[in-house]
Amino acid sequence: MTSVPKAHPSRKVRHVLGLSGGKDSAALAIYMRDRVPEMEYFFCDTGAELPETYEYLTRLEAALGKPIVRLNAERDFDHWLQVYQGTLPSPQIRWCTKNLKIKPLEAWIGDDEAISYVAIRADENRLGYISTKPNITAVFPFRDDGIDKDGVMRILDEAGIGLPAYYEWRTRSGCYFCFFQRKHEWVGLADRHPDLFEKAVQYEEKVNYEATAMQGRKYTWSQGESLRELLARREEIEAKHRAAMERAARRIKPNRPLLEVLSDALDEDDDTPPCAVCHL
Structure with a gap:
């Protein structure tokens, strides 16, 4: 104790x-x-x-x-x-x-x-x-x-x-635009909170518009692509997520919480360690 x-x-x-x-x-x-x-x-x-x-x-x-x-x-x-x-x-x-x-x-x-x-x-x-x-x-x-x-x-x-x-679709706490979100979690944000997803897009597009004007470096929330590009790949991301969920369900003992299956599946997409302050 x-x-x-x-x-x-x-x-x-x-x-x-x-x-x-x-x-x-x-x-x-x-x-x-x-x-x-x-x-x-x-x-x-x-x-x-x-x-x-x-x-x-x-x-x-x-x-x-x-x-x-x-x-x-x-x-x-x-x-x-x-x-x-x-x-x-x-x-x-x-x-x-x-x-x-x-x-x-x-x-x-x-x-x-x-x-x-x-x-x-x-x-x-x-x-x-x-x-x-x-x-x-x-x-x-x-x-x-x-x-x-x-x-x-x-x-x-x-x-x-x-x-x-939010554990129905996201395994980490944090800001709606948190860069630690996995690809499927960004899709989940777009589905459940389209207004917040659009705000995140606006941040991204604003900084990249200014970067283009000044010939500077471009930044995105999700590594490797913009949020609009990510959402355009929705079907691919969802198919990959479904397959990962099925594999995770087979690995985990029966009657385990959905959260555990979801977390295991999402980790296949991205194993970046979460923010040490936000994710507790």
Whole structure:
């Protein structure tokens, strides 16, 4: 059982837990709810989240019995896009994570001593976001207590929370235009939120129009093609996805959750590691 770090008698230590809108951080919030009653829950809101994410956070607040603090960056995505001279964020240049997630979090904590509870499961081989500030100490309750994906699903089921609705077509939380989306997930966004897909297209076309005028480099959200080119390949992408789902279903034991099959199938398309802050 995770032991809660003790504060120095003369110092107050804040206990904070970041929510991404995904299953693991939601399960950790439920898991720690009664263990650390003074826990502060927060969500770094970029203003570009999926509607399903906001709905899930509202459900989670009811289960936790306290509000989830929304942390907003002082400057929005459009401001930073201009600062980076029209360079869209990418796996190689993750300026969105730095400016819209990490900076608001560290400003909120300030110089306070804080223990940050990170939702890395026991069956995962990754670290997630670990602050380099000396006043923030990270702990990993799921890893310490041996809680894996099955344990996470059990916590959510028993709490009556379930999964966010976007898990029907997307396995990662994050902005609607997140560059970590797989090809089939972009198609899913176009089907379920055509207005948001069109906004992502407009960002892409705007920066590429300006790049053409200045003979600069062109950028796309999805590596190797524009979103309009991607959507034009819908039938090919969907056929490949169906085949991957069938292969994943054969590999995985019967009666496994759709999410597990979907995740395995999508990983055949793209095994790029997700954002360490957004995907928890």
